[in-house]
Amino acid sequence: MKIKNICCIGAGYVGGPTMAVIAEKCPDINITLVDSNPDKISAWNGDLDNLPVYEPGLKEIVKKVRGKNLFFSNEIDKNINNSEMIFIAVNTPTKTKGEGAGMAADLKYVISCAKQIAKSSRSNKIVVEKSTLPVRTAEKIKDILSTHGRKGINFEILSNPEFLAEGTAISDLYKSDRVLIGGDETKTGKIAVNHLISIYEKWIPKSKILTTNVWSSELAKLASNAMLAQRISSINSLSALCELTGAKTEELSKAIGMDKRIGTHFLKPSPGFGGSCFQKDILNLVYLCKFYGLDEVAEYWHQVVKINNYQRTRIANLVDKTLNRQSNKKIGVLGWAFKKNTNDSRESSSIYISLNLISKGYKLYIYDPKVSDKKITTDIKDNEHLIKSKHNLENKFVVCRSIDECIKNSDLILVLTEWEEFAKIKTKKKIIDTRNIVENEVYFKL
């Protein structure tokens, strides 16, 4: 079998950029991204300045390969059947109901993909888990494929977790630290692994392509995210101690990071990590540990999430204290994305800090250069249940069109995302800078 056609189910933050880069690097393979959300597919086929995912460098690649060997389609069944290799890159959020609610990963989208692959496939397929999944999910997928699939068709399951970070997705994909491929140690398993290696080999040095068994690969992704998030929670926990002792976080980070064994990454204090992955992946790990009866291990990792929530509350309380609890004051919130260079606001600390401030009675003027007005509004409305007091939400926030509009209307400015354009802000009003990015003097920085 030669891989001539790839179908990727899920045209989101992972599927979109990853397939764009594979299409660019492998011009002899046709790649089709499919998605159950037709609006997303239309947007991928539409204006290059309004693609569903904002990532530096992405639109240039899409411009180059779209319509040549990269396609976006609503025809899921047809594209599954036409492809030799199928990536599953659908979302795996935290379960909201049933067993494991609030912790375990919700696999309903992955399971529905597996059923659709089983139903639509009339020839052998290599199925690649791109989504982040709890260890041993491949077993479940295999069960579904063998129960629902046609007789005589062979499905090989590979785990190939994605390590890209939003905001730097394209450079991460171009120069991955490592590509991880987990496969069965059977003859057909090894052949499938080699097919995937031959794709990545087009631009990733072989020494960086690591092959493992499926379970190590699945667990390595959860463990990597847990370790990265742990560094953020570690420095954030120490930022609270700096505030009380007069130690400076910047100096502390530098002193710690210069130790080669520790290194400099992820040691900047912040309003807490956001994004769709860290919290859900750690909770998923916590759930797995509990499932296996490892309560102490579960509690160890759970603490990383608890410190993150603590940091968000700490910042909201700091703003409240700075304004002497005068809740008639207006607060300018600069930044809604969970970090710079992305339009993704999933689990952004801005959401939780803003809702806390609204609960305290404040009115917010919010600005972000890439997150749409609509998204900011839905983020707030979808989380209305977190507002503890009775306030008419409509009068409690305004989405601004510019930094100036935000500053002009506010009594205090709260910088929550490290967008470069926030570095130059100048105002006589008090600034609380939770990213240590503002170059002019600020009232408070973390």
Ligand SMILES: NC(=O)c1ccc[n+]([C@@H]2O[C@H](COP(=O)([O-])OP(=O)(O)OC[C@H]3O[C@@H](n4cnc5c(N)ncnc54)[C@H](O)[C@@H]3O)[C@@H](O)[C@H]2O)c1
């Ligand atoms: N976002 C990241 O930075 C990142 C990094 C590494 C790994 N991951 C993992 O990758 C996976 C995808 O994350 P994402 O951020 O791209 O999610 P996303 O929500 O941006 O995209 C997922 C897409 O899948 C589609 N979808 C869901 N069920 C479907 C189905 N049955 N058929 C067709 N389409 C379906 C959704 O409509 C959505 O467009 C998750 O498991 C995540 O943990 C994410």
